[in-house]
Amino acid sequence: MLFTLGVNHKSAPVGIRERVVFSPDRMEEALNGLTQSTPVEEAAILSTCNRTEIYFRSEAHQPTDRVLHWLGEFHRLKPSEIQPYIYRHHDDDAVRHLLRVACGLDSLVLGEPQILGQLKGAYQNANSSGTLGRQLGRLFQHAFSVAKNVRTSTAIGSSPVSVAFAAVSLAKQIWGDMKPLTALMIGAGETVELAARHLSTNEIGRIIVANRTVERAKPLADQFNAEVITLQEIPNRLAEADILISSTASPLPILGKGAVERALKVRKHRPMFMVDIAVPRDIEPEVGKLDDVYLYTVDDLEEVIQENLQSRREAARQAEEIIESQVDTFMGWLRAQDAVSTICAFRDKAHSMQLEVLDKSLQMVAAGKSPEEALGFLAHTLTNKFLHEPCDSMNQAARDGKLELIDAAHALFKLPETDTSGHKISS
Template identity: 45%
Template sequence: MAVWTLGLNHKTAPIDLRERFAFASEKLDQSLRGLRQSFATHKEVAILSTCNRTEIYCAGDEVQIPQTLKWLADAGNTQVNVLASHTYRFEGDASARHAFRVASGLDSMVLGESQILGQLKEAVRVASDSGALGTTLNQLFQRSFAVAKEVRSTTEIGAHSISMAAAAVRLSGRIFENIKETNVLFVGAGEMIELCVAHFAAKSPKSITIANRSADRADLLAQSHGGLSISLADLPKRLHEFDIVISCTASTLPLIGLGAVKSALRKRKSKPMFMVDLAVPRDIEPEVKDLRDVYLYTVDDLTEVINSGQVHRQAAVVNAEVIIDDGVQKFMAWLAHRNQVPLIQELNYQADAWRQAEVMRARKLIDKGQSIESVLESLSMGMMKKMLNGPLRELNHAEEPQRVKAREAVKQMFLKV
């Protein structure tokens, strides 16, 4: 069994390309089925899709990266050669090492962040529920979870971590001297927005407002921080009320357009707006960034702030890599052993067939009146001939190199106790 990985992330592809390959959670099951059907033979597959990366993990009899790349390119309506220049591909132990590093937060924009582990677990759950996950990938991911747990509990990889939410707060402080005098709007109510609300609420802004498709979820999140909620339909006419806008939804189309922001700016009379779009695909039209008095940042723009704390965690990376290397070696040993299972089963079937044939022959001899002693002698001789037929044939092979290999194999299997 072979394993391979194909992906693109914040290091290899810009956000305008990554958003083409963002798989909506409600359509992930359908995408997994389509991916499996694109292969000629059965494959195990899983898709990890976050704001910073899209990765496809596969297992099968042989590596099929070109086919995997073609399917992903078609899914994102992108030419194969364009996508290929922004992707990375791993096979075997390199694929396992990448999965372990991703789970441990070593490949994230925020080094050591823990959110990716939850996202990976969710991707595995969806793949398992859809029937796309088999023994090999399940083993790979379960081991990646165990490695991530060990890395987090025995190293300081998560120390001094600056999250996306914390970075957004820091950036807003560059625009507004006192966040306590600002009105903050959060668009969405998922995990990322919950983190952002918590970070901004700690700065005690003048007001907190949540806009979300689900009113109940928006109300619950707003009430927990003393805020209010509004409907998404009210966004265009109320956008001017907010100094800070943080958006992160699963929408496939922008929720805040250029026209709406222009209108808001006119009502604000040149008072600046700070906007952070953490969604992929983006919630805010990119052209908004060109407007005067608007400071729009995407996930890629937060890198500078996030990297400011990276140096403190580099020492922990060395220790984490040691743990990951050990995990990779153990997984590859398991995979190598599993690859021998079909041969072991075939040997067992063959030996059992010989046994049954000799037992059947022995019963016939007993029915003919032969003595038990002669029957046992005949049975044992028959088994011995069947067992030695293959080795003796190889030892008598005409080619000397083949005979040398056969001699060593026979000594190893039959003459060593």
């Protein structure tokens, strides 16, 4: 059976979500630990600022309890601390959930495309860690295909709506003209790049990119003619920032209350607009209590982005219809896997019969029998051998009153309907 267990922006506040984030450098350790210490045969972990989800296959009874216990142990949490925020899905509901996630229908921003790239990253991590098998691997590939179909056949991605877009839209509402402003971007990932693109479109005056390594941030900075600094330089440059957008994978806050207080003093208390998109948070929550600071987290952006969603809602309804049909398609494939071993055994048995009878036919030719006689023997004997056991089983089933087996034989062999005398009933 396939399962999903996780938390997201709808089920848990950021304070809970940031405690169950899997850092990239521990992902392989987590995947191997999960499959070794729980009754899980296949597993993949998706961990973003808005969700942490474990997708897995298990034949054990109620494996989600064991996985929840493992999740708590890995993050040094009691299961009771996260239990109220956890959702669980299995089989078709788990398939449906993954397809909805891949298409952006379960995102904070409806239809946002970044989640698909994050899912592909989760797939690659599981694949390289050796925890991705036939069923879960096929499910992820199916999800990618469905997401592509939804993108091309609906308008789900037609308008520029994302967390980054919402952050810049809010900044524009607060500041108005952005030409005189300076934006400090902390991090060099996809979300920061998208936010920088939106700022550039809105003609921001200057962009500074701060990152742990200058080399990693330089390609991003070059796109927008931005200056690059290290994280250690932030305290000395913070006062220049009218807008600050942060999204890193740091396990600890990068910006504290003291540094912001000193920057505000240098700025003579000109306001600062900050958006902390990271989970765990990059900016200490206490910063939001300072006068002249407008601090927003990903949870605060939800109200802002509602204004940008109307054009996507009809597309989302169309996407849901596509997903429902694709859930049935995948579950059909999954059920078909139960018959694979039986089909292989059936084919092997038929092939064995073929070789046995063919060998005898060749011996007849070698002994001087005519090819016609050998072919006749081959056709007659092979047919009798192939039909003997099924016919014997159907006779016994009829004697035992197991008429469902007779009906199954009709369906399996696509036999015509006949009367009790064996005559074909005309349609």
